[in-house]
Amino acid sequence: MLPHAERLSAKLRQHCALRFWAPQHIPPNGPADETQLLLELIACRDSGRADLSLELIEIGDLHEWESPWLDDNRARAEFDLGRPQQARR
Numbered sequence: 001m002l003p004h005a006e007r008l009s010a011k012l013r014q015h016c017a018l019r020f021w022a023p024q025h026i027p028p029n030g031p032a033d034e035t036q037l038l039l040e041l042i043a044c045r046d047s048g049r050a051d052l053s054l055e056l057i058e059i060g061d062l063h064e065w066e067s068p069w070l071d072d073n074r075a076r077a078e079f080d081l082g083r084p085q086q087a088r089r
Contacts, residue, residue, distance in 0.1 A: 008065060009026060009037075012037065042073065054074065
């Protein structure tokens with residue numbers, strides 16, 4: 001579920017800018033849908049920015065974004081960062 005999509009999208013865009021990441025799937029303005037946000041998490045990981053992927057997930061958590069795909073992305077990012085114990089959780 002993607003509550004407050006417009007506010008969440010704006011926060012994610014803002015964080016990406018602070019971390020020098022140009023979003024590939026989040027639109028430059030307005031709300032993103034859940035698929036776009038999930039694709040952004042994957043794009044971060046695929047580009048070697050698993051740390052950023054985790055940061056975006058945490059922002060999503062703060063904005064009450066719930067999805068089983070977030071746990072999957074979190075585990076994959078932890079594994080990519082060489083933290084298999086956290087990935088298993």
